[in-house]
Structure formats: C-alpha cells, structure tokens
Amino acid sequence: MSQASQRMEHEPQQDGVPLSQIPIGLVIRGLVAMLFAVSLVGALHGYIGLRLLSEPNLGQPWTAIGWTALWLLFFSIPLGFIASRRRPTLLNQVLYWTSMLWLGTFGLLLPSVLVADLVVGLWNLLGSAPEALALARGKAVAILAVVLPALAFAFLTARGRARIERLKIPVKKLGSGLHGVRVVQISDIHIGPTLDRHFLRRVVEQVNALQPDIIAVTGDLVDGSVRTLREEVKPLSELRAPLGVYYVTGNHEYYHGGAAWAAEVSGLGLTVLHNEHRVVERSEARLVVAGVTDHEGGRMDPAHACRPDLALAGAPEGVPRVLLAHQPRTAFLAKNLGVDLQLSGHTHGGQLFPFMFFVKLQQPVIRGLAHIAGVRVYTSRGTGYWGPPLRLGPAPEITELTLVAE
Incomplete structure (x- = not known):
C-alpha cells in the first residue's frame, strides 16, 4: 500500500469541547x-x-x-x-x-x-x-x-444483530486486480450511555466474519468523551482487513472532542482520514480511499473543516476514488472531484417511524444508493442508534459492497 503525499497532523488530544471555545x-x-x-x-x-x-x-x-x-x-x-x-x-x-x-x-x-x-x-x-x-x-x-x-x-x-446488506457496485477503470474487492461499512454505532463494549464486540465479530478487504467506519462512533468511553471502544482494535481499516469523524464526535477522538481511534490501529487519502494496491490495480471530517466539523473546530478538495489533492489520475464522508450532503462539496463512490451514514434511515420523512429536510437521501450532485452515494441506515433505544422501520445494518469493473 502506498500513501498519498497529502497528510495532516492531528491536533493535541483534548477531552470534550469547553464552552468557552464555542462561538x-x-x-x-x-x-x-x-x-x-x-x-x-x-x-x-x-x-x-x-x-x-x-x-x-x-x-x-x-x-x-x-x-x-x-x-x-x-x-x-x-x-x-x-x-x-x-x-x-x-x-x-x-x-x-x-x-x-x-x-x-x-x-x-x-x-x-x-x-x-x-x-x-x-x-x-x-x-x-x-x-x-x-x-x-x-x-x-x-x-x-x-x-x-x-x-x-x-x-x-x-438491540439485536445488524442485518448484512450486500450490494455489487460497478466502478469505471477498476483494475482486474481489484475486481471483486469487498468494502464493509459500519456507521453511526453511537457507543455511549446505552451501548457498550459488548455491543461493539458483536459488531466487530460480524464484520470480521465477512472477511473484508477494506473496512470503512463512517462516523458517529461515540456519544461521550474519550475519558468516559476509552474502555468501551477498545474492541475496534480487533477489526481486520488486509487493505486497511479507515475511519472518518461524524458530527457526534465533535460534541465530545473531535480531535481527541481522532487521536484515540488512531491509537487503536485504525487509519484516520482527516481530509486526506490513501492509495491501496493489489495485483498492480489501484484504488484511492479518501476521507473527510464531518460536514459540520469546522463549526466546532476550524481545523476540522470538511474539505473533499484537500482530501483528494495529489490523488493519482485515472484511479477510481472512494470517499468516506459521514453526511450524504457532503457530495455537494465533492462534485467535479472525480469521486466514483461516496460512503455515508448519519441519517439512521430515519430510525423511528414516521420521523424518517423529516430527514429529507436536511439530507438529500435517507438510505441506500443514490446520485447526488453527480456523485454516486451509498447511505447506511447505521449500525447502532442514537437517543431512544428503538428502531421502528429501518433496521441496523452492516454493509458489504463488492466493487466490480464496469
């Protein structure tokens, strides 16, 4: 695996966001x-x-x-x-x-x-x-x-086991060496007051059982500070994928210290994509895996502004591009950047009937595969839940996306 030339250093660890630092x-x-x-x-x-x-x-x-x-x-x-x-x-x-x-x-x-x-x-x-x-x-x-x-x-x-959603995604210019590469996505786990390490360990076991080539964790991992949840997120370190385990921040991380959580997740062995990318390679075929901070990250921390242009700066031309972005609407920022597939979450699929109909007031899509601003976006229903420990309608999911040469 070769690395992109564009990297950004993570800020010093902090635990939560002091009120004095919020505008x-x-x-x-x-x-x-x-x-x-x-x-x-x-x-x-x-x-x-x-x-x-x-x-x-x-x-x-x-x-x-x-x-x-x-x-x-x-x-x-x-x-x-x-x-x-x-x-x-x-x-x-x-x-x-x-x-x-x-x-x-x-x-x-x-x-x-x-x-x-x-x-x-x-x-x-x-x-x-x-x-x-x-x-x-x-x-x-x-x-x-x-x-x-x-x-x-x-x-x-x-509270039950997540459903495995399997999709086959045709990708232009995908080399034969990566034909059939499997990307497993988990999103919106929300480890916190009602979901703990036991729930996360079950998710990790489900993911590893799929034997993925790439794992994408697309934000909203936690609802709490690093100090409170450090032990609860340790099962993440057991995720295994030969071409990498990648993580991007969601909006909930910024309620409890986005920089601190980025540092903590990095320490667990995941590759944190802070407006940057990596190039994965197998049998002479290459794929760009890029990731951005949450769409609203810059409002809480200017150093965490969502920058798809920066994430893809220096990425090799003619190589397919997968972008990890917590919110589907980030696709509007990624248009004209040659993104072949964006993986997102955030919506929970609406989580509780009939409130999924209100999600469309903020996001262009609720769940599934869609085209937004010319970018093909897959939006996960999420693997955990937020707030009420209830899901009526959209069940929790783990997504297995198989990329095939178009």
Missing part, C-alpha cells in the same frame, strides 16, 4: 432552539394527556396519577440529557434510560393520537360516531394496543 452566537442559537423545543414538547405532552387521560374520564385518583406520571416523564427528558454528560453513576444511567425510553414512546404516541383524532373527526362528519365517552375510551385503548407492541418490536430490533 457565542452558536451558544445563543442553541439555547433559543432548546427553549423552543422544550416548550413545544411540553405543549404536546399536554395534548396527549388530554386525549389519553382526561377525555376517557378514568376517575380519581387514576387521572391525577396519570397526569403526574406524564409530567414526571416530560421532565425526565432534559434531565436525561444532562445525566448523559455527567459521570456514569447508577442514578445517571437510570435517568438516561428512562428519558430515552420515554422520548421514543412519546415519538410513537404523538402520531398515533394525531391519526386517531383525524379518524374520529371523519367519523363525526359522517354522523355515525358513538357516544363521546365510549369513543374516547375506545380511542385510548386502540392507541395503546398499537403503540405498546410497536415499542417492544422497536426495542428488540435496535
């Missing part, structure tokens, strides 16, 4: 957005309580108990996020698990209540709806009958 404008926007989000979510909790607790007229003390539990669960959401940033004590773990399980439950209850209200509204228009109290109670029972099994299924899916 004040970014802090203010974040606080305003957080206040708006908390207010909106609180109002929606009130709406759910009205439909599931007050209208069915459960009687006392059950209605009061229900409302008390609902507001306690609402306040658990911000408390859980605070707990996730603190030392992982038993209390903080309980708080985080409670908040994330409730956040996922809330995410399923809300659209279910909205749909039920729509159905009842149409029923009333037809003039055939039953008596109001019976209808309210029947609606509440129907919502719970849908949501509770969905929660169980989503939990088991999120």
